[in-house]
Amino acid sequence: MGELDGIDPALHPAYRLCRALNAEHGKTYFLATRLLPVARRAGVHALYGFARMVDDVVDVAAADDDDGPIGSRLDALEDRLRAALGGGPTGHSESDLVLAALADATARYDIPHEYFYAFLHSMRMDVPGSPVFRSRYRTMPELAEYMYGSAAVIGLQMLPILGTTCAIDEAVGPASALGEAFQLTNFIRDMGEDLGRDRIYLPTDELAAFGVDEELLRNCRATGRVDPRLRRALAHLIAHTRAVYRTAEPGIDLLDPAVRSAMRTASVLYADILREVEDSDYRVLERRARVSRRRRVAVAAPRLATAGWSSLRARRHPASRPPLPVTD
Structure with missing residues (x-):
């Protein structure tokens, strides 16, 4: 049995990307994920991929770069997240692939959506200029x-x-x-x-x-x-x-x-x-x-x-x- 067995083959590239992000950045987290039953690892990779993507927006990007202020980028990301969790189509960029894997894992395991919005709220608390900073x-x-x-x-x-x-x-x-x-x-x-x-x-x-x-x-x-x-x-x-x-x-x-x-x-x-x-x-x-x-x-x-x-x-x-x- 492989990590992606039972998952729509069209989503395999999305899950592979999330796994690669976990392997590159997760260290202890990735090591622990390898101890899980094979069938459950992909969902965990999807969660990590999303958290990593948001962290990159907050911690890696400059506060006002070519893509716009961090707060605006988080707002745009939340809009895309809500659309993906609502069953809407996603594109083909890396962030789109992460959202596609997350939406699939969330639906398969019935994860409450409110947890992701709470995560974004805390990330806004890290953003200078945000009302909750x-x-x-x-x-x-x-x-x-x-x-x-x-x-x-x-x-x-x-x-x-x-x-x-x-x-x-x-x-x-x-x-x-x-x-x-x-x-x-x-x-x-x-x-x-x-x-x-x-x-x-x-x-x-x-x-x-x-x-x-x-x-x-x-x-x-x-x-x-x-x-x-x-x-x-x-x-x-x-x-x-x-x-x-x-x-x-x-x-x-x-x-x-x-x-x-x-x-x-x-x-x-x-x-x-x-x-x-x-x-x-x-x-x-x-x-x-x-x-x-x-x-x-x-x-x-x-x-x-x-x-x-x-x-x-x-x-x-x-x-x-x-x-x-x-x-x-």
Whole structure:
């Protein structure tokens, strides 16, 4: 069985493009996707392709280039998204292909459309000049609005594709928490890059509780020095993020047994970024913490082998009883 079996052949180029985007940019995400049952991977690639396309509009394009301001481009993209999700035709550009794959996956798995619009709302919060733009967040509750659309809904989009052993509503809370844990990890890892773009996502009240203000952050970034106050603030925020991971952990056992290994691998590897931050002495303002390839392989290889063996058995014995679930 291949990833595209059962999908309209006319859509195969669209799904292949989304897979290529995931492979090129996803790293940990793509590695975890390879652990999923083959039939579910294409839908996940489509979700990634769309998220990547929107990120490119917000983060890569200049604020006012030949294609127009970012806000206008997001508005145009949302119009195209609504048309595609409504069954309208798409063109042949790369972005059209991504939308075609997304619309197909959304229809096949009955993913609520509101999740995609919430994602676009949060992306507008990153766009200077937008009515909802914010470059600073004072408290965790203030940040929650942004994280719902930028992170929680990613987990919620995934649920219908992954499948659950319970009513899907029971898995919503943990799935949202896992998305938020990933996003908080990103905020810690990317603190220096974000500051260079004049953005501070980590709540300023949380930082101020340890004596960290923007002036101190910029001084540390300029000098390469890790102030003890910053070290304590980051240790606190890492502890908070690990607590969010613990909230999400029970939700993995609510998923279809065949996908648990993939999601646990993603959770372990993403949480490892926090350990890398600690091991670097919290030098997030001057370098980006990365999980080594050796570590990624050590965590994923045994599960990849098990997933591959299960897939091989399914291809060789399609009429026999279903393969045993991928175990952890």
